[in-house]
Amino acid sequence: MQGQILGNRYELIEKIGGGGMALVYKARCQLLNRYVAVKILRPEFTNDEEFVKRFRIEAQSAASLSHPNIVSIYDVGHDDNVHYIIMEYVDGITLKDYISRKGPLDWKEAVNITIQICSAIENAHRNHIVHRDIKPHNILLTMDGIAKVTDFGIARAVSSSTITMVGSTIGSVHYFSPEQARGGFTDEKSDLYSLGIALYEMVTGKVPFDAETPVAIALKHIQDQPVPPFEINPGIPTGVNDIIIKAIKKDQNKRYPTATEFLQDLYRVLKEPYGEFLTEDESESSQTRRIKAVNPANHERKGDYLIKEAKNTQKGKKNDRLTYWAAAITAVVIIVIFSIVGYTVVLPAITGQSEKDNFIMENYVNREITEVKAILNKAGFEKIDIKEEYDSKVKEGIITKQSIPEGTPLKPEGYSPIEFTVSKGPELIKIPDYRGKDPREARTELRTFGLETADEWENSEGIAEGSVIRTEPKANEEVLPGTTVTLFISKGPQIKLTKVPSIIGLTQKEATQRLLEANLKVGKTFPEDISTAVDKVEDQKPAADTEIQEGTAVDIYFKVDTTEKPKEIKYTLNLTDSEQYGDTIKVLVEITPSDTNIPEIIYDEEKGKAEFPFNVPIRIPAGGYTKVRIYLDGEPYLTEFTLP
Template structure:
C-alpha cells in the first residue's frame, strides 16, 4: 500500500506496525498538511459484514472521546475493500517495546505511566466505553513522555464477532480478566484488572501468568494466585504492591470500584505516610449461601401399643413369668455396685496422674543481647527450652548471632515451656544492580532515592566510544553483594564523555548524499526523515536537529536530517506582473518589492534603482490553507508605499 492514496487525501508513506486485526501505516493528510496514522483491516476480515458494521460503529463511538491520554480518531472510511480508521500520529514507541528494552522500570516511572492510563480509562468509562483489550501493545508513549491509549472500541468489535487469530489471542490472553476468560460480561473492572497486569509487568519485567496455550493461561487467571510483585522486585513499596494486588483480585467486587478510585491510590502510593502501609488483604470467606451445611438426620418415631398380657398369654406361661419376676431386682443391684467401684477406681487413678503431672512454675529470664548458644544455656538452666525453629531477621545495628527478641520475658510459666527466640542475621546484604549502559543522571537519581549521600557516590568522566553520559564501569560490580549500611562501601562509576567534540556543519540546503558524507567524515551518526517542504527541491535538506550549525557536537552523536520530498501537490507558483514607475520620470528612484505568501511574511523580493517605468514578474507561492489562500505584493518607491496587489489561489486551480 506504500504510495497509495485513500479517499484522494491520505497518502500512505510507510508501515509502522500491525497486529492480529489490522496493519498500521504512517500517512500524510494532504488536505490538512499533517501526519496521521491509518489502521487498515487485514484482508481476511473485510468480507464479514456483521463485523465491519460493528467495527465502524465502535470506532465512531470511540471517536467521541476527547482526552490528552487517548489517541484521537479523526476519520473512519472505506475505499473498495479497504476499511480504515484515521488516527492521531504519535511519534515514539509503544509500552511493550519499552518493557522489552528496559524493564523493570523505576517505581515512580511505572506509577506515572499507570496514572495516565488510569486517567484515560476513567474518561472512557464515564462515557460508557469499555476498552476490553488493555495491554502494553495498545499503550503508546510519545517522545515528550505523554502516554496515549489506543484501540478503544475496536476490541469490542472483535470480541463480539466470531473472528479468531491465534497470535492475537495469545498476546491478549496474558492480560485477560477472569470474567473475560470465563466468557461472561466484562465491565469497567475488567479494564482495571488488565491495567493491574500491565503495572505488574512494568515493575517486575514478568507476566503474572504464562503457559503453552491460551487456554492454559486463561485457566490460571481463573484459578491460580499471582506471585506477589515484591518477591520479584524488593524495591517495590508495599503501598504500590497493594495497588497491584487489589486491581488483580479474581472477584470483581474485591477490585477497585472505579478507575477514579484506583487513580487516587496510584497518585498517593509514593507518599511517605503510605509507602509502608499494611499489606493488602481481603475477606475470602464464602457467602452464607455457599457454605457447606450439615443437615440433621431425620429419625422415625413410632408407638407400640401395649397388649393386656394377662388376658392374652396362656396360664402355663404366666406361671413361668411369675417365677422370673421374683429375681428381677438382682441385675440392677449388681450393675449399681459395679458402677460405684469403677467410679472410685477412676477417681483415685486421676488423682495419682495429676500428682505426677504437677509441674512447677518458673520465671522466664531475659536473654536478649546474648548469643544464641548462651541464651539456650540460660533457658535450660531455668528448666525452659528453645522453641524450634529459631526465628532470624536482618538488623542493621545488632551483629549476627545475637538474640534481639524473645517471648514471655519475666512471665511465670511451667517448666519445659518453649520460648520463642529471634536472632539477628546482621546487616542485610543486597545484590548490586547493573548500571552499565544506563545514563548517569538516571543512575545518580536511583542511588539517591535509595538513601545514598554525596560521600558514598563517586563519578569520573572519561573519553570513551559510547554516548555522552553513559555509565561504562562501576564498583561494586554487577551482581556483587554489599551491605547498604557498611560505611566502607563507596559506589564508584566511570562515565563516558564521548570521543571529544567538533563544530556542527551547516547541512541546510545541501543534498542528502552530501549531508551524509559530511556527517560520516566527522564521525557523526544520522537518521533521515522525509517530508514535503515548500521551495526546497526534492532530495535536499531543509532541517537538522538537535544541534544547530556552528554549535559544538560530540563525536558519535546522532543527528536527524529532514530531506524534502518536494512541494505538496496543492502548491501553486504563479508569477504576477507588476508595473512600477519612478516618482519623477527620468529621475532615479529606489523601489522595493515585498511578498507575503505561503513561504513567509514581508519577505523582500527586490530592491533596485530605476529611472523609467519597469515591468516585474513577481513569483509567489500559494497554498489553500496558508495565508487565507492568497499572496500579497507590496510596492514602495523612494520608501513611500505606492500599491498592494493580491494574488488568489482560486485563480490558479
C-alpha cells in the first residue's frame, strides 16, 4: 500500500509495524504537512461487519482521551474497503524493545516509566475506559524518554501470545490477569495487574510466568506464586519489591483498588525505597515476613508471690547499677586529674622540658595548604603528607581534613608525619563524543556523571533521524558537575516541498524534463509500452499544483491513439529474361488501393538494365490491401498481384 493516499489526505510512506489485527504505516498528512501513524485493519477482517463496527466505536472512544502519556487519535475513516485510524506518530521504540536492548532497568528508571504509564491508565479509568491489554509492546518511548500508551480499547490482535474466549480476545498471555485467564469479569484492577507484570519485567529483565504454550502460562497466572523480584535482582529495594507483589495479587480485592493509589506508592517509593508498602496480611504470602515483638504482659504470672519477688529483684538491681556508675565516674575523674598533673608537672620535671617547648596543633581545616605548610615548616615540622581529593563544595588548595587533632602538643623531633587532605576542587568531567549515538544512552550516561541534559532537534543530511548530531558543550570539553549538556538530535533531512507542475498534453520527453525541473521524479507510466514519441499525457498523479516533498515520484498516464494507420512497404522489382529487353527499359507501376478502389500510377520511369533490381514504395491502406500491376516497355510484366 506504500504510496497510496487515503481519504485524499494521508500519503502512506512506509510500513512501521503490525499485529494480528492491523498494519501500521508512517504517513504524511498533506493538509497539515506533518507525519502521522495510520493503523489499517487487515483485509481478512473487513468483511466482518460486527468487527468493523467494534473497531470504529472503540477507536472513537479512545479518541476521547487526552493525556501526554497516551498516543492521540486524530481521525477514523475508511476509503473504499480500507478501514483506518489516524494516530499521533511517535518517533521512538517500544518498551519491550528497550528492555530487550538494555536488560534489567535501573529501579528508579523503571519506576519513573511506570509512573507515566499509570498516569495514563488513571486518565483512561476516569473516562470509564479499561485498556485490557497493557504490556511493554503497547508502550512507546520517545527520544525524550516519555512513555506513551497506545491501543486503548483496540488491542485485540489475534496471535500465538493471546487467548480468545467466547469469540473475543482477552489479552496478551504473559501480562493478563488471573480473571482474564479464567474468562471472568475484568475491571480497572486487571489493568493494574498487567502494569505490575510490566514493572516486574522492567526491573528483572524477565516475565514472572513463562511456559511453552499460552494455556500453560495462563494456568500459572491462576495458580502459581511469582518469584519475588528482589530474589532475581538483589539491587531492587524492598519497597519496589512490595509494590510489585501487591499489584500482581491473584485476588482482585488485595491489589491496588485504583490507579491513583498505585501512583501514590510509586511516587513515595522514590523517596522511601525501603519503606513499608505491605500490611501484615498482604505480606504473609511473601517470603519476607514481619514478626511481632514478644509482649511480656502476655505471659502467664503464677501468683502474687512471684510478682512481689520480681519487683524486689528489680529494685535491688536498680540500686546496684546506681552504685556502680557512681564509682566508675569518680574513678575516671581521679584518673584524668592525675594524668593532667603528671603530664604538665611531673613529666617536665623529670625530663627537664617545659610546656613552652611543645608546639600545640591548631585547627587548619578551611585554610590554604601553602599558608599552613609555611607555619609548620617555620616551627620545625618538615614531614608533611598531602592527600588530594576532588571536592565539589571546596575550592582547590583548601584543607578539608587533618590527621592530628586540634590542641595536640607536638615536638619537632620524633613526630609522625602530619597528614592533610586537600581539595582539588570540583572534578571536571570530559564530555564523550556522542555523534550518531542513541540519545537515550547519551542521556543516561551523562546523568550518571552528575550532568544535566537538554534536547534540541534540528535537520541533518548526514546523521540518521533520531541520532545525536553534536553536543553543547562540545565533545572532549571538560565541565563542572551539574552543567547542562544540550543534545542536538537529528530530525533527518529537511522536508522540502514543491508544487507539482502540470504535464497534461506534453510528450513523454517534455513531461520528464518538466518534472526534473521541479525536483520530482518520473514514477510509473501507463500504459507501459508507449510506442511513439508523440503520445500525449492525459492524466497525472499527484495532480498539478499539489504540494509534495521534493524527490517524490509522479505517475504519468498517456492518451494513445489505437486506430490503425496506413503503412508503406518496399516492393523489390527483379528483371528476368533480360535478353529480350534493350539497354534501357520503361518501367510503369500501377496500384489500386482498397480504400479508394481507384487505379493510380505510382512509378513511370526508364531504367537501365544495370539498375535492376530496385525498390518501389507501395502504400497499403489501414486494414486493407493494394492491387499491383507492373509494365515493362508497355507490356504486362507480371500477373496482377495483391499486397500484403
